[in-house]
Amino acid sequence: ARGVAAAAEGKLGLRHSQQDYQKVYDAIAEKLEQEGYDDGSLAPVLVRLAWHSSGTYNKEDNTGGSNYATMRFKPEAEHGANNGLNIARDHMQKIKDAFPWISYGDLWTLGGVVAVQESGGPTVPWRPGRIDGFEHHVTPDGRLPDAAQAQDHLRFIFYRMGFNDQEIVALSGAHALGRCHTDRSGFEGPWTFSPVTFSNQYFTLLQDEPWQWRKWKGPAQYEDKKTKSLMMLPTDMALVKDKSFKKFVDIYAKDEDAFFKDFSKAFAKLLELGVPTSQFAGDAWKMGSE
Ligand code: DDH
Structure with a gap:
């Protein structure tokens, strides 16, 4: 097993230390804020890149x-699910140019960790070891969730990755960040009032706000009755319609620490899907900009 790790290291020329990866972390963190782009930060779209690059896994x-x-x-x-992620990939290419020794898989997943942590979210343990593959490793379309569907679909998609109901709800809390774009998914608007801050607001809003179908020409989505400025996807609403999911929505709405703890675990697991343990040199690190 160590042979594969050694081969991976050989391919990269040498083995890099945590300090080397911390420099990549810092370079990503430094360029997160982008005036004029969405709500002022690339963090949400970098989290989406990390998630979509991992969520194709089939156990x-x-x-x-x-x-x-x-x-x-x-x-x-x-x-189709990856519409708009060219923005994130193009941005990360600039980081790759400065640190050509890092693999794309490590770079994109580290980008997700940086984005969550620098947006005020929990520390997410991370370690390098992914290797760049080939086009024949591409998996068929349809492995990522379809926002127009409901709880059965969520279970079908996430059980395939090896997640349970609690992990599905925790991961969905990432929608505290970011927004939908009509030119990417067809849907429109943010889930929360502070889409560049990682928090449990997604769950408090799901629990507390009255939601209604939005009347518009776009795909079926919900809007909050009071301000009509927020949105929920049909898959988001499935988390309060389904009893087993709702139990965890209630826990995370009440207890942000519980959400942060569970999100950190589930997100770290997500980012390692499909990577043979033998490619990792040791335990995951806690990176950060102290
Ligand atoms: Fe998501 N997501 N997501 N999502 N997602 C969208 C945006 C973002 C679904 C659909 C959409 C997760 C789960 C689901 C983020 C993170 C995560 C958009 C809008 C759609 C649609 C894209 C656009 O128009 O720009 C569905 C369906 C599911 C599900 O069924 C569970 C998970 C698990 C994560 C995660 O990171 C762990 C983030 C962040 C965004 C905001 C992107 C942005 O540019 O802003």
């Missing part, structure tokens, strides 16, 4: 996941 045949960074290849870049 049945061990295909997909973050190992090979296959979204670099046209077929996967063009999967």
Whole structure:
């Protein structure tokens, strides 16, 4: 098993230390804020890149996941779910140019960790070891969730990755960050009032606000009755319609620490899907900009 790790290191030329990766972390962190882009930060779209590059995993045949960074290849870049992620990939290419020794899979997943932590979220343990693969590693379209569907679909998609109901709800809390774009998914608007701050507001809003169908020409989505400035997808609302999911929404709405703890665990697990343990040199690190 160590042989594979050694081969991976050989391919990279040498083994890099935590301090080397911390420099990459700092370079990503330094460029998160982008005046004029969305709500002023690239963090949300970098989290989405990390998630979509990992969420293709299928535990049945061990295909997909973050190992090979296959979204670099046209077929996967063009999967409908990945619309707009070219913005995140192009941005991360500038970091890659400055640190050419890092693999794309490590870079994109580290980007997700930086984005969550620098937006005020929990520390997410992370370690390097992913290797760049080939176009034949691209998985078929349809492995990421379809926002128009409901609880059965969520379970079908996330159980395939190896997650349970609690982890599905915790991961969904990432929608505290960011917004939907009509030219990417067709949906429109942010989930929370502070879309560049990682918090449990997604859950408090899901629990407390009255939501109604938005009347518009776009795809079916919900709006909050009071301000009509927030949105929920049909898959988001499934978390309060389904009893087993709702139990965890209530816990996370009440207890932000519980959400942070569970999110950190589930997100770290997500980012390692499809990576053979033998490619990791040791335990995960806690990175950060102290
Ligand atoms: Fe998501 N997500 N997501 N999401 N997601 C969108 C944006 C963002 C679904 C659909 C959409 C997760 C789960 C789900 C983020 C993180 C995560 C958009 C809008 C759609 C649609 C894209 C656009 O128009 O720009 C669905 C469906 C699910 C589900 O079924 C569970 C998970 C698990 C995560 C995660 O990171 C762990 C983030 C962040 C965004 C905001 C992106 C942005 O540019 O802003």
